[in-house]
Amino acid sequence: MIPLVSLVALWIFSASLTVGDAFRLLNASTVYSSVGEPAHALATEIEREYLLSAQYLASRSDVDRSDMFAQRAVVDRARTRMRELVADGDAESMLIDASRKPYEDMKNAAARLDTVRMEFDAGQLDLANLGENYETFPDASQRFSVVAAMGTVVTTAQQGRSLVSIAGAQHVLAKERALVAGVLGQSRTFTDAEKLRFAQHVTTRRVLFDQGMNELDDELRAPLDVLAKSEAYRQVTNLEDRLLQGEVTGQVSPVLWRSVVDRVDNAYTNALSKAGAVYNARNEPAAIGVFVRAGAAGLLGLVAVIASLIISIRMGRGLTRELVGLKEAATELSDVRLPRLVQRLRRGEKVRDVEAEAPPLEPIGSTGEVRDVAAAFSAVQHTAVEAAVDQARTRESVGQALRNLARRSQGLLQRQLRLLDAMQRRTTDPSTMEDLFRLDHLTTRMRRQAEGLIVLAGGSPGRTWRRPVxxxxxxxxxxxxxxxxxxxxxxxxxxxxVSGSAVADIIHLFAELIENAAAYSPPHTEVSLRGESVARGYAVEVEDRGLGLSDEEIDAINHMLASPPELDLADTDRLGLVVVARLASRHGVRVELRPSPFGGTTAIVLLPATLLAATGDDDPEPVRLGIPEGAGT
Known part of the structure; x- marks a missing residue:
């Protein structure tokens, strides 16, 4: 009871010290990645749509109208991304009470954006009330950021709120930019309502900026001082004063206004980025403090464990010797005998006599409890061996069934492809030919899926080439x-x-990598394939321009590609990469993922020299394409 009570007390103490702060830090990171970051991106795009809408309202030109609708599509994608990230994570349950109201306001504003567009297209919005309707989401996003900064657990919360205040000044500058662009685009003076709103924006921006600057320390203020003392910032302030005095028509150029404000907006972004990096670096001690407290709890726990060990040694020297012997026997069972048996089963060897493969452990010592444990280990060994044998049989039967089903599907798809070829040769109608090409492409992809199932089940696809390709x-x-x-x-x-015997597998390997690259990169980006001869064979690079993978994910995938895992029917997230790993292992191909200079991922495939064939005078065997000729080159 003494060790039990001390260890339970230690657990309660360490949990009370570390779990609360650790979860708050974890929740803050999750909320930022799932809500804060996509909401900030959406707010930025909405502000740009507001600006382009104001320009179109002033000019009514086709170019501005086209730019406005293009920006609407960008905003819709950002809104969809925010909703998906919120839905996929559990960020809503991690929000602190003070941030729930701004969060609900953001959701309602995002939902109302379509109504605002309909009212704008119907001519129901003018320049004075256009900002009121478009700025509801950016305003809610700004309030959410302020509340998040106030609810932080780090000691530098005041500095964080000051940075948020300066970011709010940049947000108000975006409102000024759109309002003035609409007025200047019509070459007129402000209406009373527009001038009042512009004056409010100017006052708010200056107050937020000055308040934030006054509360920042020297290190965080340094990059923002560069902004405040810049010529562009001085010009913006001067233009604001002139506009407040009534100078609009013919005195303030729309091009000058946009040019100066855009430079200041970029300077805001750069300065806040630098100050944010310094601020984030200061937050590291808070995380270190959590680990320090955990270390202190661990040290106290070590003292309690040592005391428990001293008492246990004094009370049970004889029992310890028997347990050591039992441990050695159990270690041999777990580290030598069972792994050796499992390896044999994986190689396909048959195990007929379970008793011979799993003899019971010899009784150790005279203590009845120890002998009972030895008997229990023997029973566990016997059960584990039987389970492993049954699992091997089941895996073999499942693999055989999958191979049979996949080969049947493969045969039907081959017949369908031949039928489609014949129909394409007989068809002259372009529309019908296009439909046949689509069906042909779909069937080709279905055939690859069937072949992937055969590979996962341990078989080989039936397609072969007689000559090198x-x-x-x-x-x-x-x-x-x-x-x-x-x-x-x-x-x-x-x-x-490539030698004809390996062509089918190598085509399948590259198809899986290309499919993966296309699926995990934006739809408007390119997936590039480049190849060249190298000292040890032929290297091909498959490069996408997506978001890329973390170093941990790349290391895990590269390990899997180097050592193909057993087929796990419960894990279907990366079956394509499992197929790549098995095909690469079969032909000695090396596949490795690396970060791309464009931010995505590059898959490097090294075809060994043993797979390459000398190119002779004979015509190479053609590869059938299920797409229109020339596509993808």
Whole structure:
């Protein structure tokens, strides 16, 4: 009871010290990534839509109208991303009470944006009330940021609120920019309502900026001092004063206004970014403090454990010797005998006599409890061996069933492809030909899925080539098996050919990598394929321009690609990469992921020299493409 009571008391003490702060830090990070960051991005895009709407309201030109509708599409994508991130995470439950009202205001403002657009298109909004309708979401986002800064657990909360205040000044500058752009675009003076609103914006911006600057310390104020003393900032202040005095028509140029304000807005962004980096660096001691407290609790725990060990040693020397012997026998069982048996089963060897493979542990010592534990270990061993044998049989039967089903599907798809080829040769109507190409492409992708199932089940696809195939043609064949093939570009590359026996597997390997690159990158970006001969074979790079992966994710995936795992039917998130790993292992191909200079991910595939065939005078065997000729090049 003495060790039990001391350890329970230690657990309560350490939990009370560390869990609360740790969860608050974790929740703050989750809320920022799921709500704060996408909300800030959406607010920025809405402010730009407000500006373009004001310009169109002033000019009514087709160019400004086109820019406005293009920005609406950007805003819709940012709004969809924010909703998806909030839905995928659990950020709503982590909000502090004070931030729930601004969060609900943001949701309502985002939902009302479509109504604002309809009212604008119907001519129901003028320049004076346009900002009131467009700025509801940015205003709510700003209030949410202020509340989040006030609710932080770090000791530098005051400095954080000052930075948020300066960020609010930048937010108000965006309102000024749109309002004045609309007035200058019409070459007129302010109405009374517009002048009042502009004066409010100017006063608010200056108060927020000056208040934030006064409360910042020297280190955080340094990058913002550069902004405050810049020529562009002086020009903005001068233009604001002139506009407040009534100088608009013919005296303040729209181009000058936009140019100066855009420079100041960029300077705001750069200064806040630098100050934010300094501020975030200061927050690290708070996290270190959590770990220090955890270390203190661990030290106290070590003292309690040592005291418990002294009491236990004095009371049970004889029992310890028996337990050591039991431990050695159990260690041999867990580290030697069972792993050796599992390896044999994985290699496909048959185990017929479970008793011979799992003999019971010999009774150790004279203590009845220890002998009972030895008997329990023997029973566990026997059960584990039986379970492993049954699992191996089940895995083999499941693999066989999957291979049979996949080969049947593969056969039907091959027949369908031949039928489509015949129909394409007989068809002259362009519309019908386009539909046939789409169906052909869909069938080609279905065939790849069936072949992937065969690979996962331990089999080999039935497709073969008699002659070597050039690498460029092989890559075009892989592109043809990808859904979004129009985004894939195969760049010119040095000549090389792959042996016909490996062509089907290598096409499938590249198709899985290209599909993965296209699926995890924006739809307007390109997936690039480049290849060249190297000292040990032929290297091909598959590069996307998506968001990329973290270093931990890249290391985990590269480890999986180097050591293909067993098929886990419960884990279907990365079956394509499992297929790549198995095909690469089968032919000695090396596949490795690396960060791309464009921010995405680059998959480097090294085809060994043993797979390459000499290019002769014979015509290479063609690779069938399920896409219109020339697509993807």
């Amino acid at each position: 050039p690498v460029a043609d092989m890559l075009q064949g892989a592109v043809a098996e990808v859904e979004d093939y129009t985004r894939v570009r195969v760049y010119p590359m040095s000549e090389a050919a």
